Every structure is written in C-alpha cells, then in structure tokens.
Amino acid sequence: MNERVKEKLEILSDAAKYDVSCSSSGSKRKNTKDGLGNSNGVGICHSYTEDGRCVSLLKILLTNHCIFDCAYCVSRRSNDVKRAAFTVKEVVDLTINFYRRNYIEGLFLSSGIFKDPDYTMERLVRIAKELRTIHKFNGYIHLKAIPGASDELIHQAGLYADRLSVNLEIPSEMSLKKVAPEKNYKDVYKPMNYLTETIQGFKEEKKIIRSTPQFAPGGQSTQVVIGATPENDLQVLNLANDLYQNQKLKRVYYSGYVPISEDTRMPAIKQPPVIRENRLYQADWLMRFYGFHVNEIVDDKHPELDLELDPKSSYALRNPHLFPIDINIATYEMILRVPGIGVRSAKKIVAARRHGKLRTEHLKKIGVVLKRAKFFITCADKDFKFLGKNPMLIRQSFVRPTHQKIAFNQLSLF
Amino acid sequence: MTLTYDGTYEGLLSAIFETYRLKIKPTNILPEDEWQNSFFEQPTFVATNAQWSKRVTEGIRKKCSQKTVSLLHQCFLSEQKDISMLIFDFIKKAMASPINISDNYGDDTVLKLQQIKKKIGREVHRMHAFVRFQRTKDDIYYAVIEPDFNVIPLLSTHFEKRYPAQQWLIYDSKRRFGIFYNLKKTEYISFEDDSRLRFRQLNKNILDESEADYQILWKSYFDSVNIPERKNTKLHLQHVPKRYWKYLSEKRQQF
Numbered sequence: 001m002n003e004r005v006k007e008k009l010e011i012l013s014d015a016a017k018y019d020v021s022c023s024s025s026g027s028k029r030k031n032t033k034d035g036l037g038n039s040n041g042v043g044i045c046h047s048y049t050e051d052g053r054c055v056s057l058l059k060i061l062l063t064n065h066c067i068f069d070c071a072y073c074v075s076r077r078s079n080d081v082k083r084a085a086f087t088v089k090e091v092v093d094l095t096i097n098f099y100r101r102n103y104i105e106g107l108f109l110s111s112g113i114f115k116d117p118d119y120t121m122e123r124l125v126r127i128a129k130e131l132r133t134i135h136k137f138n139g140y141i142h143l144k145a146i147p148g149a150s151d152e153l154i155h156q157a158g159l160y161a162d163r164l165s166v167n168l169e170i171p172s173e174m175s176l177k178k179v180a181p182e183k184n185y186k187d188v189y190k191p192m193n194y195l196t197e198t199i200q201g202f203k204e205e206k207k208i209i210r211s212t213p214q215f216a217p218g219g220q221s222t223q224v225v226i227g228a229t230p231e232n233d234l235q236v237l238n239l240a241n242d243l244y245q246n247q248k249l250k251r252v253y254y255s256g257y258v259p260i261s262e263d264t265r266m267p268a269i270k271q272p273p274v275i276r277e278n279r280l281y282q283a284d285w286l287m288r289f290y291g292f293h294v295n296e297i298v299d300d301k302h303p304e305l306d307l308e309l310d311p312k313s314s315y316a317l318r319n320p321h322l323f324p325i326d327i328n329i330a331t332y333e334m335i336l337r338v339p340g341i342g343v344r345s346a347k348k349i350v351a352a353r354r355h356g357k358l359r360t361e362h363l364k365k366i367g368v369v370l371k372r373a374k375f376f377i378t379c380a381d382k383d384f385k386f387l388g389k390n391p392m393l394i395r396q397s398f399v400r401p402t403h404q405k406i407a408f409n410q411l412s413l414f
Numbered sequence: 415m416t417l418t419y420d421g422t423y424e425g426l427l428s429a430i431f432e433t434y435r436l437k438i439k440p441t442n443i444l445p446e447d448e449w450q451n452s453f454f455e456q457p458t459f460v461a462t463n464a465q466w467s468k469r470v471t472e473g474i475r476k477k478c479s480q481k482t483v484s485l486l487h488q489c490f491l492s493e494q495k496d497i498s499m500l501i502f503d504f505i506k507k508a509m510a511s512p513i514n515i516s517d518n519y520g521d522d523t524v525l526k527l528q529q530i531k532k533k534i535g536r537e538v539h540r541m542h543a544f545v546r547f548q549r550t551k552d553d554i555y556y557a558v559i560e561p562d563f564n565v566i567p568l569l570s571t572h573f574e575k576r577y578p579a580q581q582w583l584i585y586d587s588k589r590r591f592g593i594f595y596n597l598k599k600t601e602y603i604s605f606e607d608d609s610r611l612r613f614r615q616l617n618k619n620i621l622d623e624s625e626a627d628y629q630i631l632w633k634s635y636f637d638s639v640n641i642p643e644r645k646n647t648k649l650h651l652q653h654v655p656k657r658y659w660k661y662l663s664e665k666r667q668q669f
Contacts, residue, residue: 014638049640052649352519362520
C-alpha cells in the first residue's frame with residue numbers, strides 16, 4: 001500500500017477539520033443509469049467522530065501550503081507544520097473508492113492558497129470536473145470558492161459542485177484585518193455575490209427553459225469563527241441574518257475557536273466556547289425554521305445570548321404578555337414560539353386538533369416537552385395556568401437542574 | 415377467538431379480511447409460529463389469499479392514502495409482539511371513520527403506529543449510513559447487517575439508486591436472508607451455510623487486493639478528523655450506539 005498517500009491523507013484531513021460544514025443535504029442531483037452516487041434529498045452521516053461531529057463527506061485540503069498568514073488558521077505560512085499536497089488523481093481515487101464502500105456521501109474539497117488564487121481554484125475545479133465527467137460521479141461535491149479567483153473559474157465550479165462556500169471566518173472586517181492582514185471583506189464578498197447572482201439567474205432560467213443545467217443546486221454556505229475576536233452575539237446574528245436575507249445563503253456555520261494557535265494575535269483560551277456555539281446554532285434555527293426575526297432574539301438591550309437558557313425560552317420569558325396561548329386555537333406560528341414545542345410537535349398538534357380537542361396527556365404523547373411548555377400554554381383540560389408567576393421564578397426552575405452538568409459539553413442540536 | 419396466519423404481511427391482511435367476512439371479533443391475531451399451545455383454545459388458521467389482501471390494501475388506500483398503506487407495511491416489519499393486533503385495530507378504526515384518521519395523533523393506536531414507524535425509519539436511515547461494503551475478488555461489494563427490525567425489504571431502492579453500476583449484496587445475518595443486486599435487478603437470496611458471513615474482514619482469499627488498504631485509509635482518515643480538544647463521548651454514543659460499532663471498520667481497534 002502506498003504509505004505516502006496515507007500520510008498525505010492524515011496531514012490534509014487534519015488540516016481541514018476545523019471547517020465545520022459537513023452537510024450533504026439539499027441538493028437535487030439524481031443518478032444516471034450507469035453512474036455512481038446519488039445526492040437527491042436528505043443527507044446521511046456515515047460516522048461520527050469522538051467529539052460527536054458527523055462524518056458525511058471526505059473532507060480534505062488539496063494542499064496545506066499557503067501564501068497567507070492568518071492567525072486563526074493551522075495552515076498559516078508562519079506555522080511550523082508538515083506540508084503536503086494531493087495530486088488530482090489521488091483525490092479522485094479516494095473519493096470514488098470511499099464512496100463505493102458506502103463510507104461517505106461525497107467530497108468536501110478546500111485548499112491552502114499556493115502560488116495564487118486562480119492556480120488553486122483551477123485545480124479544485126479540475127477534480128470536480130473529472131469526477132463528474134469521467135467517473136460519472138453523482139454524489140455530493142462541496143468546493144471552496146477561493147477569494148480572489150476569477151469569476152470564470154467560480155462559474156465552472158458551480159457547474160460541477162453541489163454546494164460552494166466562501167468563509168468569512170471573522171465576524172467583522174476590523175477584526176479580520178487584525179488577525180489576517182492579507183485579507184479583507186471585499187475579496188470574500190466578491191465571489192459570494194457572484195454566486196448569489198448566478199444561482200438566482202440559473203433558477204430563473206430553469207423556470208423558463210427546463211434543460212438549463214444545474215448550478216450549485218445545494219446553494220452556498222459560509223463559516224464564522226466564534227470567540228477568537230471580540231464581536232458579540234448581536235453582531236454575529238445580525239451578520240448571519242444579513243447573509244440569509246441578502247446573500248440567500250443556505251447555511252451559516254459557527255465554529256467555536258479551538259485554541260490551536262500560539263500566535264500572539266489570538267486570545268489565549270483554554271476551552272473552545274462550545275456552549276456559546278450551541279446557543280448561536282439554536283438562534284440560527286429560530287431564524288430559519290421558527291419564523292423569528294433576529295431582533296426578537298437579540299437586541300441592544302440583550303446583545304448576548306443567555307448561556308444558561310436556550311434563546312426561545314429567553315424570548316418567552318422576556319415577553320410574558322404573549323402567553324399563555326390555547327393549544328387548541330392558536331396559530332401554527334404562535335405554537336412554534338412555545339418553549340418545549342418543536343417543528344414536528346407543532347405540526348402534529350395542528351393536524352391532531354382537527355380530530356378533537358387536545359388535552360395534556362395528548363401533548364405528552366405527541367412529544368411536547370411539558371416541563372418547559374406547561375408555563376406557556378393552556379389546553380382542553382385547562383389544568384395549568386402558571387404564567388401569573390414571576391418569569392424570574394420560571395427561569396430558575398429551567399436553569400437549576402442541569403446548570404452544573406452542561407458546563408463544558410457541547411450540546412446536541414436536536 | 416384467535417386467528418393465526420403464515421407470518422407474511424399478505425397473510426395478516428388475509429386474516430383481517432376474514433374477520434370482516436365472518437363478522438367476528440378476534441381476541442388475538444398472530445403468526446402461526448408465535449402461537450403457544452393452550453388447553454382452552456384452538457386457534458383458527460387463515461390461509462394467505464392474494465385477492466383478499468389486495469382488497470384490504472385497496473380499502474386502506476381509499477379510506478386513507480397511499481402513505482397509510484406503506485405506514486402499515488413498515489410497521490409490520492417491526493416484528494413487535496402485538497403488531498398484528500395493532501394493525502387490525504387501526505384498520506377497524508380507519509374503516510369505521512368517515513375521514514382519514516392517520517394523522518389523529520390524539521388516538522392511541524395511530525400514535526403507537528406512528529411511533530413504530532419512526533423507529534423503523536430511524537433504523538433504515540442507520541442502515542443507509544452504517545452499511546460498509548467490502549469488495550471481493552469477483553467484484554461484488556458485500557456487507558453484513560443485523561438490524562433491530564426486519565428492514566432489508568426497505569433498503570433496496572436506496573442502494574439501487576446509489577450503485578446502479580456495481581454488484582452489491584447486503585445480508586441480514588440475524589434473519590438469514592439478504593438482497594443481491596446483479597446490475598439489472600435486486601433479488602432476495604439466502605445461503606444454506608452462512609457461517610462464514612461475518613462483520614469482520616472477510617477471508618483474504620476472497621477479498622480484492624486493494625480492500626484492506628482502503629479500510630486502513632478510511633480508519634486513518636476517521637482518526638485524524640477528530641478534534642481531541644472537543645471530545646464528547648456522550649454525544650458520540652448518542653449518535654453511534656455501541657451495538658452498531660460492529661458494522662464500522664473505523665471503530666475497529668486492530669487490523
């Protein structure tokens with residue numbers, strides 16, 4: 001066996017792991033009769049690392065040689081690490097053979113910047129092209145759009161990839177300049193804007209001409225590093241909101257800064273801020289699936305998310321005048337706002353109440369977390385009407401039991 | 415009165431048809447081989463009747479929807495002890511109701527079935543994720559599973575779509591049958607002697623030369639994407655319960 005490939009794989013997957021995006025869902029690429037792979041619909045996590053993150057794609061860098069010196073990155077020029085580079089053939093071979101054995105959903109390919117952005121981007125595109133055209137690969141491909149690469153190359157990348165991403169990395173330009181002197185927001189936003197427009201353009205065209213080829217059917221995403229720079233949650237979430245609204249991004253990933261760097265430009269922290277990261281994801285979910293506006297989650301008065309309490313409960317306790325609601329008549333939108341009721345439970349409630357009035361025991365069986373929800377709802381048996389109570393007291397009952405246990409653990413998202 | 419059937423889904427539907435035909439209220443319906451002898455009662459065996467089972471299916475489709483038809487079939491594959499009676503109860507309620515009852519989560523039978531379906535769906539999804547193929551010398555990609563429920567019949571579509579141009583075989587070593595895709599269609603198969611079929615590495619003589627290399631590469635990939643600073647065993651076990659580790663070559667300690 002080729003020991004060198006194994007070593008490269010170790011170096012270049014180790015360097016890629018701080019990019020947290022790993023989704024393989026949301027694309028619309030159907031397989032052909034003699035092709036390999038299918039990325040139509042739901043994503044699959046084929047394994048989980050010991051830190052509890054999903055492994056769905058072969059996530060590697062093409063190379064970790066880099067001409068930039070960004071303080072937050074392991075592959076920065078000034079860092080003393082082993083360097084390696086894959087050949088196009090090696091990446092293609094690994095992808096195909098891992099996919100055939102059902103190890104992965106596809107490829108996530110990023111790269112350090114060697115020579116110049118176009119040179120790097122051209123190689124990323126070549127790999128995607130070879131997989132799609134020569135090997136008829138219809139699995140998932142996620143490519144990085146390298147800031148500074150030409151529109152033409154970005155365009156080609158979109159024709160072969162399911163999803164593209166440009167990482168903002170640092171949630172404000174001022175901080176970015178401090179830790180990554182060679183980078184600026186303009187360079188990052190340029191490919192992002194190009195992608196937003198082109199994706200939109202292809203979509204419009206597809207409505208008229210059915211044979212329009214696909215262009216990045218999984219959309220684009222980005223990542224911001226949390227806890228490496230002083231931005232608060234208000235700034236981070238407003239940035240995310242802007243990216244969802246204006247850039248039409250599919251996902252914004254929040255990556256708690258892992259203290260990998262002894263660079264003096266970075267803060268010295270002991271533990272990655274995993275709880276803050278988790279709260280940000282919860283807030284992100286509220287914006288995308290629960291119809292919350294960013295101002296309802298954080299505002300000038302409350303610029304930081306409550307670390308002890310999930311953002312939906314905080315919202316409900318700040319707005320006691322909106323509750324309790326009657327489960328049997330309230331709108332779906334309002335039911336979604338009750339702490340302890342998720343999207344699935346809300347849908348089930350709306351479906352089931354057509355058959356008859358719902359009582360507490362029904363809610364319990366449907367899967368509502370009554371421990372939290374009971375303070376904010378009434379139902380057919382009208383057993384409880386707790387909300388005359390002081391929100392501070394309710395807060396305490398939510399926080400107390402698990403307070404100490406969760407101190408340093410990443411929480412599950414679901 | 416107790417009815418028994420041959421253990422197939424069509425058999426169950428035939429037995430349910432029989433209750434309508436004879437206008438009887440059964441106290442229990444169960445597969446023949448689950449019947450335990452009793453002094454007080456002799457069960458009535460209902461032979462599978464393709465026409466009857468089809469009529470029941472049509473009835474469900476008309477009263478409810480195609481979705482409900484597959485809901486019941488999926489739940490049947492759970493092999494739970496009381497599943498036959500649960501399906502019978504559901505059909506009785508569905509036929510008596512003027513509207514589709516399959517989203518009435520306030521009803522116990524509906525809720526139980528929906529919960530079973532969720533469990534099955536989860537198991538199917540896990541099989542989509544955790545099946546690991548090994549390539550043999552004669553170019554068949556081969557995997558052994560031991561799922562909690564009888565989900566093999568629900569797996570073929572997914573893998574057919576994914577690997578239409580390679581031969582693959584998935585074998586359930588607990589229920590002793592599998593599916594084999596021969597580049598044209600998927601067929602059920604079973605082996606007289608399956609003692610050599612195991613999760614672990616197959617015999618080297620049968621495996622393709624490169625197979626061991628790719629397993630090692632995959633394992634080293636898996637190890638190096640982990641971030642030790644964020645280790646979280648509780649979450650890890652929640653996602654990959656230990657009973658699935660046997661499928662996963664990357665969780666194996668030795669090669």
